[in-house]
Amino acid sequence: MHEIHAREVLKELRLIGAGRVLIQSPEGLRREAEALGGFLEENGIEVMLHGEVNYGACDPADREAKSLGCDALIHLGHSYMKLHLEVPTIFVPAFAEVEVVPALEKNLEEIKKLGKRIALVTTAQHIHQLEKARVFLENNGFEVLIGRGDSRVSWPGQVLGCNFSSARVGGEGVLFIGAGYFHPLGVAIATKKPTLAVNPYSGDATWMKGEAERLIRKRWAQIAKAMDAESFGVVTSTKKGQLRLSEARRIVRLLREHGKRAELLVMNHISYPALEGFSFDAYVVVACPRVPIDDYENWRKPVLTPREAEILLGLREDYEFDEILGVERTEDEPLGVALHGYRNSL
Ligand code: SF4
Numbered sequence: 281m282h283e284i285h286a287r288e289v290l291k292e293l294r295l296i297g298a299g300r301v302l303i304q305s306p307e308g309l310r311r312e313a314e315a316l317g318g319f320l321e322e323n324g325i326e327v328m329l330h331g332e333v334n335y336g337a338c339d340p341a342d343r344e345a346k347s348l349g350c351d352a353l354i355h356l357g358h359s360y361m362k363l364h365l366e367v368p369t370i371f372v373p374a375f376a377e378v379e380v381v382p383a384l385e386k387n388l389e390e391i392k393k394l395g396k397r398i399a400l401v402t403t404a405q406h407i408h409q410l411e412k413a414r415v416f417l418e419n420n421g422f423e424v425l426i427g428r429g430d431s432r433v434s435w436p437g438q439v440l441g442c443n444f445s446s447a448r449v450g451g452e453g454v455l456f457i458g459a460g461y462f463h464p465l466g467v468a469i470a471t472k473k474p475t476l477a478v479n480p481y482s483g484d485a486t487w488m489k490g491e492a493e494r495l496i497r498k499r500w501a502q503i504a505k506a507m508d509a510e511s512f513g514v515v516t517s518t519k520k521g522q523l524r525l526s527e528a529r530r531i532v533r534l535l536r537e538h539g540k541r542a543e544l545l546v547m548n549h550i551s552y553p554a555l556e557g558f559s560f561d562a563y564v565v566v567a568c569p570r571v572p573i574d575d576y577e578n579w580r581k582p583v584l585t586p587r588e589a590e591i592l593l594g595l596r597e598d599y600e601f602d603e604i605l606g607v608e609r610t611e612d613e614p615l616g617v618a619l620h621g622y623r624n625s626l
Pocket residue numbers: 335336337338339440441442443521522567568569570604
């Protein structure tokens with residue numbers, strides 16, 4: 281279950297003077313979107329529920345909200361990402377109602393193997409428990425480092441599937457709190473440090489070394505499969521937080537300089553079936569790094585990240601995880617946004 285602060289959302293909408301809103305939600309929060317919609321309707325606000333699939337704050341439906349004449353967009357489930365948005369947007373992160381300390385307590389001996397000085401990271405779902413986790417670890421003799429992260433994340437210590445800037449904070453190892461493997465795998469590969477993932481739901485702890493090595497082997501296999509490719513589709517996405525046009529153009533240029541045929545492709549939701557009709561031998565996805573890494577088995581052609589394309593062309597030797605980085609925070613920039621949500625100002 282996730283906690284949505286409906287009254288806080290209503291308060292923000294009243295401040296804007298919104299009479300009609302669009303609610304965007306990831307698949308896992310459809311019921312919460314309905315419940316929030318019902319609550320807002322009872323309070324005199326016209327609500328439309330956005331039915332498209334949504335994976336991140338990188339894909340806000342602000343353009344759709346504008347074209348529907350909505351006064352605001354409510355984006356559920358993800359934290360604020362600095363983007364140029366066309367309507368006032370309230371980001372309402374969904375916090376998991378699971379305690380993290382019991383899982384840390386259970387795995388204390390394993391955590392000690394990381395060393396005394398450790399970096400602590402988590403996803404937006406558990407960020408409201410990061411302070412509790414820090415206090416628990418410090419009471420158990422650790423020196424805990426929590427990175428500020430760059431402008432793509434909302435809170436110190438937060439990681440995204442495409443951004444591990446807050447994990448690069450020094451320390452002997454990294455402790456990740458959360459479920460799933462994609463984030464801690466990215467942390468392990470991006471920091472090149474021992475990484476332990478503690479899952480607060482199951483209470484399990486998993487070392488990422490073996491998983492990271494397996495993933496890197498699979499990625500080298502993709503690169504090898506693309507070695508004979510003569511033509512490449514370089515795909516970027518029109519989703520606001522995934523549009524990496526200059527990086528995509530750079531990859532096109534590099535491929536051409538190395539004698540390959542390369543064309544720039546633009547899509548919204550990137551998936552292989554929509555590309556079937558093209559004749560390219562291989563693809564480079566310059567958008568969300570999860571597409572080529574998590575979804576490659578559904579592609580009938582080799583699919584690479586930009587850094588993997590550089591390896592293919594002999595421009596890079598070491599394997600590196602694809603990241604979308606923001607800008608560094610200035611010292612006087614306030615850190616973190618309100619835990620109940622964040623409204624951008626236009
Ligand atoms: S680009 Fe991908 S990993 Fe990054 S926030 Fe969007 S969906 Fe998540």
